[in-house]
Amino acid sequence: MPETTDITLSAHHLTRRYGNALAVADLDLELKRGEVLGLLGPNGAGKSTTMQMLTGNLAPSSGSVRICDIDLLERPKLAKAKIGYLPETPPLYRELTVDEFLTFCGRLHRVPRDELPQAVKQTKARCGLNDMGRRLIAHLSKGYQQRVGIAQAILHRPDVVILDEPTVGLDPNQIREIRALIRELGGSHSVILSTHILPEVEAICDRVQIMHRGKIVFADSIDGLRRTRQMESLVVGFMRPPTLEALTAIPGVKDAQAMVNNLIRVVCHPDANPAEAITRTAAENNWGLTQLSPERTSLEDVFAQLTRQEDVA
Amino acid sequence: MIAVIAWKEFRSLFASPLAWVILAIMQVILAWVFLYQLSGYMDNLPRIQQLANPPGITEIVSSAVFGFAAILLLMAVPLLTMRLFSEERRNQTLTLLLSAPISNLEIVLGKFVGLMLFLALALGLVLLMSASLALGGPIDWGLIGANSLGLLLLLGAFAALGLFISSLTQHAVIAAFASFGALLLLWILNGMTQDPNHPLVYLSLMKHFEGFNRGLIDTADVAYLLLFAATFLILTMRQLDAKRLQG
Structure with a gap:
């Protein structure tokens, strides 16, 4: 054929x-x-x-x-x-x-x-x-x-x-x-x-x-x-949280947002992984890093977002 | 492709007890009619022979058996046609046929031919019963032939109408009863008027079978029954297409 x-x-x-x-x-x-x-x-x-x-x-x-x-x-x-x-x-x-x-x-x-x-x-x-x-x-x-x-x-x-x-x-x-x-x-x-x-x-x-x-x-x-879902953002937690500006200054970080429970969402630049830089800076400044994990947007998130937004509207 | 579907339908019929039960009950009742007519003929033989133009044994026994078979099958065919589309739609197996590279014409004709194979078998049993008269003496093969042809055409008309009604509903029982009602109504239509030229009389299925039953093959009757079957087969095809368009 x-x-x-x-x-x-x-x-x-x-x-x-x-x-x-x-x-x-x-x-x-x-x-x-x-x-x-x-x-x-x-x-x-x-x-x-x-x-x-x-x-x-x-x-x-x-x-x-x-x-x-x-x-x-x-x-x-x-x-x-x-x-x-x-x-x-x-x-x-x-x-x-x-x-x-x-x-x-x-x-x-x-x-x-x-x-x-x-x-x-x-x-x-x-x-x-x-x-x-x-x-x-x-x-x-x-x-x-x-x-x-x-x-x-x-x-x-x-x-x-x-x-x-x-x-x-x-x-x-x-x-x-x-x-x-x-x-x-x-x-x-x-x-x-x-x-x-x-x-x-x-x-x-x-x-x-x-x-x-x-x-x-x-x-x-x-x-x-x-x-798209890998390493788009990181969730970090500190004993002594720095200002959001200090976090944004770290190379590879695009934005930082405060979340509940003293956690901070760090939005990364595409194709950059600032995890190491954050760890180093946190240690240098004695922020007391307690948590650092990639925040994944799973297919489920995409699905939920797309199929729910209209119901709310 | 028509043969593939027809053969599958034919085999599926025998996979359920319904086909066997229908054949068995028909045979019992027809055998009783056959023997009743036969003994009536034997008992009255001396008187019958004194008539100027005495009726033959075929006329008295076979015609009665065929007439009775027509009424029995009028009741049985709706039970056989009810499943053809209703059940397929209900079990959602119709999708298999609709997704296959075959046309609606092939689907409808396949099912029709499959059922007709079964009905031809039932007709064969009736035919054999009448033919057994030949063991006792000469019989009128022409009369039996006309009756067989008439019954076959009549069954085609029954089956086509049943098939169409089956395509209208998902409920097999509704399909069966609606087909039975429609056929019965068409059967007795001529009883509603005394005028033999009334159009209702012309529409009556019974009227068109009567000729065959007397041994008369009238092309008008043949054409009526063929057109009747063709009309409902075409309507069935249209119904399948309508389901595709309307969902």
């Missing part, structure tokens, strides 16, 4: 209304090959609606979706062949066995007949379903059902895999396994993943977009996020 572009999925100005309520507003999204994108947001932010639109289950009120440069709305059959989708509730036919179900899915996605048994076998191995082939889906535990759901989404080797809250309801071990699987998927497919579990995003995604009330309120790479 000639790869004309590295962008596997792009959505522009995606909007969806339910009556007067705006579920998703003017959303832009782009996904490169081999990338894992985390879509974060509080419940009801429009994540699932977005995913339904990206997979052609729901028609957008306006906007466009292109999968590997094929317009989803104009040529749905071609575009859908390149998507694997795991909705919030895994779409499983409980009366079928795992093998029967996966074979049915393979046929639906036009996996060639002679390759199908091999594809089913490989996918089962990838999802840890090796011994489950002949079990009825109805008899599987929730964790295994979830895996069958994921298996169904990747069986036909789609370019884009869209997973809506893939780790919900799993035990911690299963969560780790599923995360490892998603990470591995990111190598060969592009993955969009929605969740409201923040560490999950940090653990497996390359990029994160936070949605709130149908809008993207934050978009950055995980690395970028890490950079």
